[in-house]
Amino acid sequence: MADVQSKPFDASLLRRGTHKAPLSQFLMWLLPWFALLGFGMFASFLCFKYGLNQTGLDNRFAFGLWIFLDLAMIAFGAGAFFSGFLLYVLKRHELKELINSAVVMGFICYSGAIAVLVVDVGQPIRAWFTFYHPNVHSMLAEVTVCITCYLIVLLIEYIPIMLKHRKLKSIPQLLVFEFELHKLMVVFASIGTFLSFFHQGSLGGLYGVLYGRPFAYREGFAIWPSTFFLFILSAIAVGPSFLILMTTFVRKLTRKRLVGHVSYIFLARLSGWLLIVYVLAKSIDTLIWLNRTAPAVGFLGFDFYTQPEFGTWILFAEIALFGLLPGMMLISKKVHQSMPLMITAAILACVGVAINRYVMTIQTLALPTLPFEGFASYMPSWQEVGAFLSVLAYGVILFSLSYRYLSLYPREKELG
Amino acid sequence: MKTERIGNTRYGMAVDVDLCTGCGSCMVACAIENNTSVTPPEGGPNRGLTWMRVYRANNGKAYPDADTAYFPVMCQHCDHHTPCVMVCPQNAIDIDSENGIVSTIPQRCFGCRYCMTACPYHARYYDWWDPVWPKEMEKTLSPDVSPRMRGIVEKCNFCHGRWQRARAKAAANGEREIPPGEYVTACSECCPSGAITFGNILDEKSEVGKLVRSERAFRLMEDVGSSPKVYYLTSRQWVREMCDSLPGSGDEVTHG
Numbered sequence: 251m252a253d254v255q256s257k258p259f260d261a262s263l264l265r266r267g268t269h270k271a272p273l274s275q276f277l278m279w280l281l282p283w284f285a286l287l288g289f290g291m292f293a294s295f296l297c298f299k300y301g302l303n304q305t306g307l308d309n310r311f312a313f314g315l316w317i318f319l320d321l322a323m324i325a326f327g328a329g330a331f332f333s334g335f336l337l338y339v340l341k342r343h344e345l346k347e348l349i350n351s352a353v354v355m356g357f358i359c360y361s362g363a364i365a366v367l368v369v370d371v372g373q374p375i376r377a378w379f380t381f382y383h384p385n386v387h388s389m390l391a392e393v394t395v396c397i398t399c400y401l402i403v404l405l406i407e408y409i410p411i412m413l414k415h416r417k418l419k420s421i422p423q424l425l426v427f428e429f430e431l432h433k434l435m436v437v438f439a440s441i442g443t444f445l446s447f448f449h450q451g452s453l454g455g456l457y458g459v460l461y462g463r464p465f466a467y468r469e470g471f472a473i474w475p476s477t478f479f480l481f482i483l484s485a486i487a488v489g490p491s492f493l494i495l496m497t498t499f500v501r502k503l504t505r506k507r508l509v510g511h512v513s514y515i516f517l518a519r520l521s522g523w524l525l526i527v528y529v530l531a532k533s534i535d536t537l538i539w540l541n542r543t544a545p546a547v548g549f550l551g552f553d554f555y556t557q558p559e560f561g562t563w564i565l566f567a568e569i570a571l572f573g574l575l576p577g578m579m580l581i582s583k584k585v586h587q588s589m590p591l592m593i594t595a596a597i598l599a600c601v602g603v604a605i606n607r608y609v610m611t612i613q614t615l616a617l618p619t620l621p622f623e624g625f626a627s628y629m630p631s632w633q634e635v636g637a638f639l640s641v642l643a644y645g646v647i648l649f650s651l652s653y654r655y656l657s658l659y660p661r662e663k664e665l666g
Numbered sequence: 667m668k669t670e671r672i673g674n675t676r677y678g679m680a681v682d683v684d685l686c687t688g689c690g691s692c693m694v695a696c697a698i699e700n701n702t703s704v705t706p707p708e709g710g711p712n713r714g715l716t717w718m719r720v721y722r723a724n725n726g727k728a729y730p731d732a733d734t735a736y737f738p739v740m741c742q743h744c745d746h747h748t749p750c751v752m753v754c755p756q757n758a759i760d761i762d763s764e765n766g767i768v769s770t771i772p773q774r775c776f777g778c779r780y781c782m783t784a785c786p787y788h789a790r791y792y793d794w795w796d797p798v799w800p801k802e803m804e805k806t807l808s809p810d811v812s813p814r815m816r817g818i819v820e821k822c823n824f825c826h827g828r829w830q831r832a833r834a835k836a837a838a839n840g841e842r843e844i845p846p847g848e849y850v851t852a853c854s855e856c857c858p859s860g861a862i863t864f865g866n867i868l869d870e871k872s873e874v875g876k877l878v879r880s881e882r883a884f885r886l887m888e889d890v891g892s893s894p895k896v897y898y899l900t901s902r903q904w905v906r907e908m909c910d911s912l913p914g915s916g917d918e919v920t921h922g
Binding site for chain 1 (some may be wrong): 710713722723737747754758774775779780783871889909
């Protein structure tokens with residue numbers, strides 16, 4: 251996608267005034283991703299045809315790589331709803347130049363996560379039963395409803411971006427539709443924010459309510475365990491960091507300035523402060539859990555960390571090294587002036603939240619609960635890895651196509 | 667999510683760990699009674715479809731002080747905030763308010779496996795393969811129990827097919843309640859050492875009622891608060907101490 255001066259073959263479809271790579275070069279860039287997509291789809295096909303015996307999962311490790319990565323991906327995708335909320339509801343116009351890319355990223359993260367979940371369940375054709383026979387007490391029912399509704403909202407938010415394409419804009423009816431839709435965007439952004447807040451929270455609640463798993467179980471407020479709130483907080487903290495990373499990645503790839511530095515600073519500061527608040531809340535929650543929740547059911551908190559694979563180092567890494575440190579970095583003015591430092595901090599923040607999701611999903615299941623059973627281990631199969639890689643490939647392909655043909659970065663032309 | 671309780675029947679089990687020899691007959695009886703399909707050899711120990719699993723625990727001492735205890739573990743039919751019932755997104759798991767039996771609706775389950783992560787007893791099993799039996803074994807299938815399809819979660823339901831038969835028989839005799847002893851599970855019926863006793867635990871006069879109230883009785887992970895209806899009995903101090911201690915303090919060896 252390198253910048254070249256010659257007119258690409260598909261120039262009539264490109265945004266006016268922007269320079270894009272020749273079509274052949276663009277297709278060459280897409281080719282390996284299509285290959286990866288094909289590989290992943292084959293892996294998914296095996297899971298559909300032969301069942302989940304194709305995975306490394308078992309009766310002890312009922313959730314594995316897919317759920318962990320889904321949770322992480324959805325946290326990263328929080329940049330979409332949170333940016334929408336800040337822009338349309340709180341009128342923070344610094345995000346105007348980023349919102350389109352954030353929506354596309356959010357759409358990719360959410361739709362990708364749903365695609366993986368379809369492979370992950372044993373009888374996907376019965377997934378609609380959750381709407382027909384919902385268990386209102388189940389966090390997973392809440393997750394399913396919110397994720398489905400939010401994906402629809404994301405799609406609605408994606409439509410105006412597509413309708414801004416120069417070919418579609420030439421159709422007057424679509425132009426009017428896009429204009430009217432844009433006026434309603436504050437409504438969709440608010441609905442999206444509400445749904446996504448609930449959805450992120452329910453994902454946290456998914457493990458927090460498991461009182462049979464004292465490692466995961468947390469006390470909370472009303473019907474929600476503390477993880478409900480911590481997941482929301484961590485997602486909105488890491489979402490802007492992920493946006494910094496993705497925008498930088500696209501900038502490096504296209505060798506273009508896509509957004510002003512002010513936007514990066516705004517995102518960094520936002521991510522940093524939220525991360526600090528999250529780390530504080532997480533630390534309080536951990537102390538309550540170690541000193542009250544776990545002892546109430548016969549565990550001394552640090553007993554959970556006797557396995558070398560999951561020693562106290564992981565707690566330290568999650569809270570201090572990949573939580574507090576990037577939080578402090580992201581609010582530092584010195585870091586704001588140095589892109590490499592800002593990117594390092596954003597990477598640390600994303601890794602921190604990924605560790606949190608890993609701990610909640612994988613460590614919870616690895617630890618024994620019965621007195622006469624041992625520590626469980628799990629290794630994902632190539633089919634699991636392949637199915638997930640196909641989502642990555644799908645994301646890259648969709649983002650590349652959106653970048654090429656749609657206006658993801660409105661200031662691209664100006665900053666060129 | 668509170669469990670509604672109607673009537674004076676709560677089916678439960680008492681497993682005498684001191685009597686259990688770990689022979690695995692209960693597992694075989696369970697599999698035959700409930701049409702549990704045969705797991706292919708590549709399934710390994712953690713993908714077996716066994717509604718019952720016998721765990722072995724050692725006291726960690728050398729001969730002559732070495733001692734072993736066997737724990738047949740099946741669904742504990744938790745009575746309070748039943749972990750699996752609470753989390754199932756589409757109400758595919760149900761606790762019968764009249765007798766406390768926790769059962770799964772296989773046709774409604776979509777195999778999300780959330781219940782498996784919620785269950786602290788690892789008593790729920792996923793159908794990793796299509797249900798198949800060696801040709802000759804198909805003749806032994808019970809006509810009262812539907813085989814389950816691939817991609818769902820199943821577990822012990824206290825031989826629900828037997829409960830239905832007993833209830834039908836009681837109804838035919840004009841009785842509203844199933845008479846004591848008319849309904850027993852396959853595992854308790856076939857245990858050669860008589861280690862498993864099944865019945866209404868609310869009935870203090872019944873054998874199981876007396877056993878669960880004895881000083882020897884305890885429940886696994888009682889502190890968690892799910893109020894399981896399967897009790898274990900032992901007079902051996904190290905077994906009690908192990909069960910009161912932290913997870914992973916025993917030496918796990920399992921059948922199945």
